Amino acid sequence: DAGVIQSPRHEVTEMGQEVTLRCKPISGHNSLFWYRQTMMRGLELLIYFNNNVPIDDSGMPEDRFSAKMPNASFSTLKIQPSEPRDSAVYFCASSPPTSGTDTQYFGPGTRLTVL
Amino acid sequence: AQSVSQHNHHVILSEAASLELGCNYSYGGTVNLFWYVQYPGQHLQLLLKYFSGDPLVKGIKGFEAEFIKSKFSFNLRKPSVQWSDTAEYFCAVHAGNNRKLIWGLGTSLAVNP
Numbered sequence: 318d319a320g321v322i323q324s325p326r327h328e329v330t331e332m333g334q335e336v337t338l339r340c341k342p343i344s345g346h347n348s349l350f351w352y353r354q355t356m357m358r359g360l361e362l363l364i365y366f367n368n369n370v371p372i373d374d375s376g377m378p379e380d381r382f383s384a385k386m387p388n389a390s391f392s393t394l395k396i397q398p399s400e401p402r403d404s405a406v407y408f409c410a411s412s413p414p415t416s417g418t419d420t421q422y423f424g425p426g427t428r429l430t431v432l
Numbered sequence: 433a434q435s436v437s438q439h440n441h442h443v444i445l446s447e448a449a450s451l452e453l454g455c456n457y458s459y460g461g462t463v464n465l466f467w468y469v470q471y472p473g474q475h476l477q478l479l480l481k482y483f484s485g486d487p488l489v490k491g492i493k494g495f496e497a498e499f500i501k502s503k504f505s506f507n508l509r510k511p512s513v514q515w516s517d518t519a520e521y522f523c524a525v526h527a528g529n530n531r532k533l534i535w536g537l538g539t540s541l542a543v544n545p
Contacts, residue, residue: 348531359537360476360522367531408475412531419464419526421533423476 319343321424323409329430335397338427341390342411350421351384351394352408360408366392399431434459436525438536445513446544453508453539455497455523464526465506466533467497471519479521482506493517515545 322341330336342349350365364374366386374384381400386392396403406428410421439454457463467479480491487499497508506523520540524533 350532360535362532362535365531373530373532410476419531419533420466420478420481422478423468425475 321409321411321422323407323424323427325427326425327428327430329432330399331432332400333398334431335395336399336403336429336431338394338396338407338409338429340392340394340409340424342392342409343413343422344390345413346411346422347389347414348412349386349392350410350412351392352410353405354408354426355405363394396429399429401431404429404431434525434527434534436523436534436536438521438523438539440539441537442540442542444542444544447515448512449543451508451510451513451517451541453521453523453541455506455508455536456504457506457523457525457527457534458504459525459527461527465497465499466524466526467491467495467506467508468522468524469519470522470538476522479508513541513543515543517541518543 324339348367351363353361363376364384365372369386384394406426408426409424412421435458437456465482468476469479470476479495480489482489482499490496495510497506499506520538522538523536526533
């Protein structure tokens with residue numbers, strides 16, 4: 318079974334540029350989560366979708382961040398414009414619809430470096 | 433507000449030593465509990481989980497955790513660690529009727545050969 322797929326795995330960009338991170342959840346999963354991981358703040362939930370609908374975006378740092386899920390098999394996290402403090406590893410995770418099963422399956426992450 | 437507290441931020445052990453990592457949560461209702469592991473340079477993987485039933489849960493690689501409801505705790509244990517257990521360990525709790533997990537800040541474990 319293919320797990321959660323993220324691309325790119327590494328991204329290096331300059332301050333001010335637009336960055337788009339991509340995620341393909343596990344087939345059949347109906348919840349998708351975007352996390353950011355840094356040494357200083359640990360693992361932070363940015364936003365999560367249920368059935369392609371954003372449910373909680375309270376973790377999105379500011380208006381420079383946006384996320385979309387146009388269909389059940391694809392989501393994007395966009396940062397525009399990017400800043401050096403956005404440098405982090407961004408994880409996508411998905412979760413199946415089975416009631417009471419809240420196990421999240423993580424992708425390999427995108428390591429973002431903003432110069 | 434719901435929260436998860438991991439008491440040990442950094443743990444250093446020698447191989448064959450026993451391990452116990454603490455995890456406490458704050459929520460009075462029904463919870464689902466998780467331990468995830470992140471090996472160096474890799475993504476988070478599920479180590480074990482508790483939903484109901486036997487409060488002593490066994491996971492992969494010889495790990496186990498015990499849910500003690502009266503103490504709001506879900507401590508992770510392993511009787512004899514190996515160098516390959518060097519990783520970051522995260523405790524997470526699901527509570528309420530949304531799909532979010534509340535995460536602890538993680539415990540970094542270094543096992544010396």
